[in-house]
Amino acid sequence: MALVAVSDLTKTYMLGQTAVPALRGISLAIDRGEFVAVMGSSGSGKSTLMNLLGCLDAPSSGTYHLAGQDVLRLSSNKLAAVRNTSVGFVFQQFNLLARATALENVELPMVYAGIGWRERTRRAREVLAQVGLSDREHHRPSQLSGGQQQRVAIARALVNQPLLLLADEPTGALDSVTSDEIMATLVRLNEGGLTVIVVTHDAEVARYARRVIHFKDGRVVSDDLNQNIRAAA
């Protein structure tokens, strides 16, 4: 059974009186352990799909099963639990709490999982070490570089051991060297068995993925295996 299974997913935004379709019927299946890049120009609906997969938004119609669970039928509290433990989300703009340290940012999902502080600190440290930020635990986001902030965000996405890591333009705010570092981190995580979906408009970034899905005007136009996988640096 596919980890992610969506069928006929549509999403229409209302801008005043006009209906703007962002997704016009998407059907996709993604298995455990895949590394998928979703590509397309801006406005193609790729980010909208990402938000729907991450349960950050609700579709207009269609179905979405995550690990066999029909997430569109879940209550608000159950959905919160899915966001908390099943999905890790990495944003283009990092979205870290500005007043909190790296460690506290990583602890945040565990706070909502109801994990005690001792265990929280232990696991947050462990995950920060995994992304190479052991020496930055007590730094605020403003005291970290863009790449370091994004690694804190990845650590936060990983800390509750999700089934699925979603990254929406994770390198969009970073230079190419830092981008390569971040992608290398994602590749490493994927090699460890984590399912990763990356949204990007950058072909260089998409080259790390084993499967590339192209979007145009809210529809899938191609879905191919990558013949030219770029090795992680």
Add this chain to the structure above:
Amino acid sequence: MKLVNSTLAALRAVRVNKLRSALTMLGIVLGVSSVTVMMAVGGGASQRIQTEMRNLGANTIVLNSGALKSAGVSKGQGSRPSVTLADAQAIENEVPAVTATSPQHNFAGMQLIYGNANWSTLVTGTTPEYLTIRNWAVSRGRAFDREDVIQGSKVVVLGRTVAEQLFGNQSPVGQEIRVNRVPMTVIGELAAKGQSLAGVDTDDTAVIPISTALNRVVGRNPANPRAISGVIIKVRDGANMASAFSDIRQVVRERHGLLPAQEDDFHLINLTEVMRAKEDSARALGILLAAIASVSLLVGGIGIMNIMLVSVTERIREIGLRLAVGARRSDILGQFLVEATILSLIGGIAGVVLGLGGAVAVERYADLGVVLNGQLSLVAMAFAAGVGIFFGFYPAWKASLLQPVEALRSD
């Protein structure tokens, strides 16, 4: 566990965002403290009037000699010495509503000398009833009695201020002083009463038997040797003041042989009415202060509302992020509710403390009596906290209804 987490998160947010927290609390602090101060001042004004009323004695009517008019020019109260000791006695005997009368023969600015200390004060010659009518207790020694009045004893009871000026902290009882050059023995000291509403020091006085005043110390009026300054009349509790007033007037008119067409040759003042008028004005002042306090509380409330709306609105992204990493709506609501409550409570408590401090400062430096009203402070605090909590909670509640991505997208 959830509440503990929310509380910890809220405390952290309050501590980390010091400026935002301080601004949020400012409106609450100012609103609550201004209400506290103003209500304390208003309460003080009304209390002073009540105290004065008690000092004066309730149900009191004062009879003074009238004014002499010469070619249409009035020479002022007492210039026509018409009231006598016999009038006082007649009022007490003939008006059933009257329980006591106290004739007075005064002289303001009379010099008292003890050793090389001297002090000028109001010397009142009167009868023992005077202190009863004015609810005035003797703190040291004794008051003079009826026998002293009959004998014309050379004894004096000093007010607190006079005793302090002449004797310092020493007891004046048994000492010999000179009152207008007449050697007299101090037999008692009156309990302190403080200032009257008009700002006059009530304790700056000396009381002597009226016979002594008439014959030795103050002297008689050359125009009418039987005349005295006036009479204080005490009417029975519950009696009709208006009818007692007109009865007294009738008695005095008859005794002075006035024809119906003639004007009164005396002044009759209903002190209860005077006090009631003062009380009304104090009440008006209280209402004015309460109105100002309400307005400042309202303005403070609007301030609280604005800062809360702004600070929570600018945190909608934060709410979106928290939702995105798995916060439940109840987690968000709990955090913001606790945060708004903590800010409002700290602000409210600070406001009450500042208000109390302000009231004490007013008392000390503006020399105005204040009465602290804890209940009103609590009401003001509850109002400010209610506004703060509602407007801290409401935008967070609305944001928590959004899809996480919508909240994240907001600026």
